Amino acid sequence: MKTVINPEKEMKDTGIEWVGLIPKNWYIRPLYACLDEINQKNSPIVTMNILSLTNTDGVIPYSERGNQGNKSKENLEDYKVVYPNTIVANSMNILIGSVGLSKYEGCVSPVYYVYSAKSQIDIRYMNYLFQTEPFQKRLRQFANGILEIRLRVSSHDILHQKVAVPDYDEQQVIADYLDETCSQINEIIEEVKASIDEYKELKQAVIFEAVTKGLDKNVEMKESTIENLESIPSNWEIRRIATLYEESKETGREDLPILMVSINTGISEGEVGDDDRIRKVVRSEDKSVYKVVHRNDLAYNMMRAWQGGFGAAQVEGLVSPAYVVARPKCELDSRYVEALLRTPIFTEKIRGLSYGVADFRLRLYWTYFKNLRICFPPLEEQRQIADFITAESKKLDALIHEKLELVVELEAYKKSLIYEVVTGKRRVV
Structure with a gap:
């Protein structure tokens, strides 16, 4: 079965705005x-x-x-x-x-x-x-x-x-056609979504490999003392967060933009608009209650840390007073630390350090976060890994975005087809 456009001469106006023209025999x-x-x-x-x-x-x-x-x-x-x-x-x-x-x-x-x-x-x-x-x-x-x-x-x-x-017989023909066609479209959509999942898994694997093994495939490895992480490059260290960062409670200034930490994209690089703010959270117009983040600070949402809610600040700005701001005590690249803390192994460890009566109430306090042990490469290697992750993520994100756009187009086509067929603008033949 297929559809053809009904000629306008065979149509009549319903006077109903959302319906428009329909076949004369409807x-x-x-x-x-x-x-x-x-x-x-x-x-x-x-x-x-x-x-x-x-x-x-x-x-x-x-x-x-x-x-x-x-x-x-x-x-x-x-x-x-x-x-x-x-x-x-x-x-x-x-x-x-x-x-x-x-x-x-x-x-x-x-x-x-x-x-x-x-x-x-x-x-x-x-x-x-x-x-x-x-x-x-x-x-x-x-x-x-x-x-x-x-x-x-x-x-x-x-x-x-x-x-x-339309008449009952035509209703059946239309329903049969849409059952078959929508099923075919849905199958294509599911295939595209499956490929999106594969790209996301690949991205996660690329990041995990980089932040735990480095970029040199021939590097000598040594046994790791971190649970579930078998080995790390021999020139890497195992460090507690407390030896790398200190908690900062520096309060805000009126001239700084308000930033936000996302579990998907890290910390924003510009002023967060009203549409981007989390619903049900009332924004205070008094910026003095916000916390300052400087470039290379690590900030996290206490209630979303176990989901990867960390961000390395790329600009100076303000974050919610409910966030924790960690300021480097030594030379390091917080982009590397952010990427590491977003990996499944470390989000699970962070979950174990968080406290609350239910998942949506889990909070990661600095008191517990500072005792987390992480693998820690030399500074130059941190930068190389962070740059590599940025470049690879950009490529994979572009592919994911392309697939997501295809899903949107297919969904839009399906909706348009359904509307045109059930209002008689296209006839099933």
Whole structure:
């Protein structure tokens, strides 16, 4: 099957902005004429199979989410029953495409809506219609909530939206085509994502090799006294952080930019804009409460250190008072130390030195961090390794970026195709 553009002479104007032109033999129907809402409570217990909904994987068993998502309630009697071939929509995330077609019998949170198809309606066609961005943008006009992440659309407002609907036979043809085509696109996307993961693993391996073995492949090695690190070059040392750095609590100045440490990119090299600041953290306009970082200082986010939240400062600036700033006590290149501390071996060691009741509460205090033992090459070798990592990372990051752009393009193409087909602008032949 393929699609062709429907000639404009065979189209009619719906008067609905997000729908636009549709084939003359199509109809405009409110969703309540196409779908029935199912509000069957799981009481008495019909099923123990808890289902979850994501905007990437659709409807899946809650057990397949691992540790992601909100914890399910123990009392399942308040949950709604879901049957195969029903649409499940999250009332608070429908605006970002959190809608899916269930293959399972199970139950979902009471904040979800569940819809079944009326006679002469293909539920798959309706599900694809829900996936279109113009429809989601239309629903935004009916959303209520005090926060963007809590915007809720009522089922009444959803069911009163008007949509384009062809005859049942054409709905089936469209759904069959989109099932096949979207599956093919998704396979390509997964292949591209797999190659991205391979590049990321390669980058991690290149960095680990450089910061633990150096750049000379023929160098003489010696046994390491660091657990899980078997050997290091014979001219390297093992040093405690406390012998290399001291904690700095120098407070801020108005003329310095506010910087941020990222678990992905280290410390920023310029003023952090409002859009980049971590949500729910209120920025103080009094810069005197911030800590100063000088070029080559090592700063880390106490709560994200175990995830690699370290950065070597490339410019003078300010960081949050919740960060720890370590200032070199001797000649060294903090870029090397940053790269080393981001490797899996050392992030695991840092995790062990952090304290808190849960992962998201783990904090790395200077008192414990200063006792961490690391491998430490001569200064010139540190610089060579840091320069090498910068150059290699730039190459691999460019390849990763290229692949990520391809994923974005494929996702955009899929969304555009779905919209054009379910509004009749392209005809399946």
